[in-house]
Amino acid sequence: MTLLAVENLSVRDQAGKALVEDVSFAVAPGDRTGLIGESGSGKSLTALAVTGLLPPGLTATGEVLLDGVDMIRAPERRRTGVRGRVASVVFQEPLTALDPLMPAGRQIAGPLRRFGGLKSAALDQAVRAALEEVRLTDTDRIARAYPHQLSGGQRQRVAIAMALACRPRLLIADEPTTALDVTVQAEILDLLDRLVEVHGTALLFITHDLPVVARVARQAHVLRAGRIVESGPITSLIARPANPYTRTLVDSARRFDAALTGAGRPSQGPDLEGAGHSSHHDAPRTDDSLSGAPRTDAPRTDDSLSGAPRTGGAPRTDGAPRTGGDSSVNDLGADDPRSGGGHFEGDGGGGGGRE
Numbered sequence: 001m002t003l004l005a006v007e008n009l010s011v012r013d014q015a016g017k018a019l020v021e022d023v024s025f026a027v028a029p030g031d032r033t034g035l036i037g038e039s040g041s042g043k044s045l046t047a048l049a050v051t052g053l054l055p056p057g058l059t060a061t062g063e064v065l066l067d068g069v070d071m072i073r074a075p076e077r078r079r080t081g082v083r084g085r086v087a088s089v090v091f092q093e094p095l096t097a098l099d100p101l102m103p104a105g106r107q108i109a110g111p112l113r114r115f116g117g118l119k120s121a122a123l124d125q126a127v128r129a130a131l132e133e134v135r136l137t138d139t140d141r142i143a144r145a146y147p148h149q150l151s152g153g154q155r156q157r158v159a160i161a162m163a164l165a166c167r168p169r170l171l172i173a174d175e176p177t178t179a180l181d182v183t184v185q186a187e188i189l190d191l192l193d194r195l196v197e198v199h200g201t202a203l204l205f206i207t208h209d210l211p212v213v214a215r216v217a218r219q220a221h222v223l224r225a226g227r228i229v230e231s232g233p234i235t236s237l238i239a240r241p242a243n244p245y246t247r248t249l250v251d252s253a254r255r256f257d258a259a260l261t262g263a264g265r266p267s268q269g270p271d272l273e274g275a276g277h278s279s280h281h282d283a284p285r286t287d288d289s290l291s292g293a294p295r296t297d298a299p300r301t302d303d304s305l306s307g308a309p310r311t312g313g314a315p316r317t318d319g320a321p322r323t324g325g326d327s328s329v330n331d332l333g334a335d336d337p338r339s340g341g342g343h344f345e346g347d348g349g350g351g352g353g354r355e
Contacts, residue, residue, distance in 0.1 A: 001028075001029070002026045002027070002028055002065075003027055003028055003029050003031075003066070003067060003086075003169055003170055003202055004026060004027040004050065004064075004065070004066050004067075004087075004170060004202075004204070005026045005063070005064070005065040006023060006024055006025050006026065006046075006050065006062070006063070006064050006065075007024050007062055007063040007064075008022050008023075008024055008061075008062040008063065009022070009023040009024070009046065009049055009060065009061075009062040009063070009064060010022060010023070010060070010061045010062055011042070011045050011046075011049055011054065011058055011059070011060050011226075012058070012059050012061075013057060013058055014057050014058075018226055019042055019045055019058070019226050020042040020045050020046055020049070020226045020227075021042075021226045021227050022062075022227065023042070023046055023062075023223070023226075023227070023228055024228070025221050025228070025231065027170065027202050027204055028202070029169060029200070029202055030200050030201075030202055031202045031203070031218070031219065032196070032202070032203045032205070032216060032217045032218045032219070033202075033203065033204050033205070033217060033218075033219045033220065033221070034204075034205045034206070034207065034213035034216070034217035034219070034220035034221070034234065035047075035204065035205070035206045035207075035220070035221055035223060036207060036208065036209075036210060036213050036220055036221070036222050036223065036249065037208060037222060037223035037224060038208055038224070039208060040225075041208075041223040041224055041225065041226065042223055042225075042226040042227075043174075043206045043207075043208075043223050044174055044175070044206060045058070046206075046223075047089065047172050047174050047204070047206055049064060049071070049072070050064055050066065050071060050087075050172065050204075051066075051071065051079075051083060051087060051089060051172065052064075052071040052072070052074075052076075052079040052083075060072045066082050066086060066087055066170075067082055067086040067087075067169070069081070069082050069086075084111050084114070084115055084166055084168065085115055085166060085168065086168055086169050086170060087168055087169070087170040087171075087172060088162075088163035088164065088166070088168040088170075088171055088172070089163065089171075089172045089173075089174060090156070090159050090160055090163045090171065090172070090173045090174065090176045091159070091174050091175075091176070092174060092175035092176065092178050092179055093179045094147070094152070094155035094156045094158065094159045094179075095147055095148070095152075095155055097159055098147040098155060098158065098159060099147070100146065100147055100148060101146070102146070103143060103144050103145060103146055104131075104142055104143055104144075104145055104146070104147065104150065104158045105127045105131075105142070105143025105144060106143075107158070107162055108127050108130050108131070108143075108158065108161055108162050108165055109123055109126075109127050110162075111162060111165050111166050112126050112127065112130070112165050112166065115166040116165075116166060126165070127139075127143055128140070128143070130161040130162075130164070130165045131143065131157075131158070131161055133161065133164070133195070134157040134158075134160050134161045134191060134195075135157070135191065136154060136157050136158075136161075142154065142158070152179060152180050152181075152184065153180060153184040153187065153188065156176060156177075156179075156180060156184075156188055157188070157191070159176075160176075160188075160191065160192065160195070164195060164199065164201070167199060167201075168201065169201065169202060170201065170202045170203075170204065171192075171196060171201050171202070171203050171204070172204045172206070173192060173203065173204070173205045173206065174206045175206060175207055175208070176188060176192070177189060177207075177212065178207070178208075178209075185212075189212065189215055189216060192205075192216060193215070193216050203216065203217070205217050210238070210249045210250065210252075210253045211253050211257070213234065214234050214238060217234050218233060218234060219231070219232070219233055219234065220232070220233075220234045220237055222237065222243065222245065222246050222249070224245045229243045229245055229246065230242055230243040230245075230246045237250075238250055
């Protein structure tokens with residue numbers, strides 16, 4: 001059975017201009033599918049349409065079935081029912097995706113409470129387990145910290161923990177590593193690779209970076225100007241690209257990799273010749289974060305602290321009004337931050353700190 005079926009999806013603005021046109025693809029349970037394209041190609045709009053989260057002024061036509069629910073025409077109540085339970089999203093910039101006024105632990109607790117019915121001690125334990133699963137240590141401090149008190153890598157791990165907390169069948173990762181430095185990017189890719197393999201979660205990975213998608217996906221669709229121009233196994237797209245745009249992507253990635261090698265620097269991505277074979281069983285690790293061993297590499301470089309709360313950001317996926325600041329796309333059921341409840345349901349203090 002197909003988990004996600006997209007047929008002839010088009011997205012138009014108020015002037016009738018097509019931003020996405022006649023896009024069709026499918027994701028079966030356990031699949032790893034990539035959407036590749038440059039900025040403005042329509043890949044992120046496709047993800048928003050798949051989850052029924054297009055912003056005002058944009059209209060979708062065609063058919064999007066997510067676990068049998070029509071995400072274009074179904075009532076919002078039915079669409080809300082599949083967000084978090086069937087599909088969760090990790091977005092590009094966790095500082096804008098996370099609620100700046102809510103501690104990280106309470107944001108993870110929201111979907112666990114809503115979909116799992118957990119309370120009090122059981123909820124506390126589940127939040128800690130979710131943080132440990134994404135290889136965050138000192139979980140009590142992290143859980144009480146606000147997003148601006150965490151490093152970029154820590155924030156993205158919190159976002160992944162939120163997305164996977166309720167064991168969705170499909171994880172949509174929309175440029176989840178673009179805002180991170182190269183070292184942390186490799187760690188997050190390894191983490192996603194391992195977690196979707198362990199839980200049997202289907203993955204829809206959206207990126208402009210061919211080596212990145214080659215590392216985590218098996219099938220891929222190349223988008224340009226809102227249309228899919230080529231589809232196929234990632235190994236075939238890299239070895240035998242048929243479309244001129246796909247050839248350009250492959251050639252550019254190889255030139256960049258060759259330039260790094262010529263400069264005596266390690267490659268920024270996987271070997272393109274071996275693409276599509278980099279599951280967590282055989283992909284080279286760039287750190288010990290997934291083995292449980294202590295870190296021995298250089299300090300992180302993404303530890304800047306902004307201190308200022310963010311005011312914009314990604315939409316909620318539960319259709320509910322915001323509750324003070326920017327609510328996370330993955331916060332699929334977080335209650336008002338002023339509500340009472342268990343250990344991670346109160347103010348949480350705000351311990352903060354960096355990795």
